[in-house]
Amino acid sequence: VIFLSLSRMMDPGNHSSVTEFILVGLTEQPQLQLPLFLLFLGIYVVTVVGNLGMITLIGLSSHLHTPMHYFLINLSFIDFCHSTVITPKMLMNFVTEKNIISYPECMTQLYFFLIFAIAECHMLAVMAYDRYVAICNPLLYNITMSYHICFFLTMGVYILGIIGSTIHTGFLLRLLFCKNKVVNHYFCDLFPLLELSCSSIYVNELLVIFLSAFNILTPALAILASYIFIISSILHIRSTEGRSKAFGTCSSHISAVAVFYGSAAFMYLQPSSVSSMDRGKVSSVFYTIIVPIYQSISKTQKTEIKDLEIYYK
Structure with a gap:
């Protein structure tokens, strides 16, 4: 029903005189096109x-079928989809003179980008909660993080992503685009598209602020609370080696969370009139490209998986 409604609303003939957009890309300097193409490729x-390898490894290894690795599989899937929605089109910017994207393709890219971006926000919070239970309440872990609880938490993450994306995309599809069709970004994002609308975007901006606060600040606060309790428990570990391993185990997750939420908050938790699209593009690189590869590398490090398993025994 959602996709049928969206497909009907995506007919540009009924809503906008614009049938296609031109993506400016990350940079317009010719000498940087090839180096950036090779880098991002x-x-x-x-x-x-990394992410498909992690999914395959965990799927084929029965001893890794634990709640922690169940969430890792889902995070790997989200990172893979998140990057795939954005990067291939971005790479085209570096090898084509004009990167044209049709109106339906642009709205589809925005829709799926928002699904996986919102899902990642909440999945990181779920993983922080999982680590909190494993470290702070190990005796109750098997009960608290049962298969059914893990399944419902994961479904909740995807449902929140679909609901948030549907709201944003639905309200965007109601706008008229009858001015400049050049999008000052390397993919179809909310604020760059709102800047091109010749309709009132007041409601859209309110939705961006409200839903971004819910999808960014709420999980971030949940993660912060989880790690306050986790650090408190770690400080009670008598072994210096144990404390070192525990802090090392959490450090990669904390750094990924800081980069992801920090860059996302910089982009979305301010009005579009205040935000600079050039700075916004740089910020977007972190949560669309850098964080997925960083998490891909950290998830495949054997030391991290080995150290984390200490808390699940």
Whole structure:
């Protein structure tokens, strides 16, 4: 029903005189096109191989069928999809003179980008909660993080992503685009598209602020609370080696969370009139490209998986 409604609303003939957009890309300097293409192509290959490899490894290894690795599989899937929605079209910017994207393709890219971006926000919070239970309440872990609880938490993450994306995309599809069709970005994002609308975007901006606060600040606060309790428990570990391993185990997740939420908050938790699209593009690179490859590498590190398993025994 959602996709049928969206497909009907995506008919540009009924809503906008614009049938296609032109994506400016990350930079317009010719001398940087080839180096950036090779750089981001390499990053995308590593991201895809790393995340698909993690999904395959965990799926084929029965001893890794634990709640922690169940969430890792889903995070790997989200990172893979998140990067795939954005990067291939971005790479085209570096090898084509004009990167044209049709109106339906633009709205489809925005829709799926928002699904996986919102899902990642909440999945990181779920993983922080999982680590909190494993470290702070290990005796109750098997009960608290049962298969059914893990399944419902994961479904909740995807449902929140679909609901948030549907709201944003639905309200965007109601706008008229009858001015400049050049999108000052390397993919179809909310604020760059709102800047091109010749309709009132007041409601859209309110939705961006409200839903971004819910999808960014709420999970971030949940993660912060989880790690306050986790750090408190770690400080009670008598072994210096144990404390070192525990902090090392959490550090990669904390750094990924800081980069992802920080860059996303910089982009979305301010009005579009205040936001600079040039700075916004740089910020977007972190949560669309850098974080997926960083998490891909950190998830495949054997030391992290080995150290984390200490808390699940």
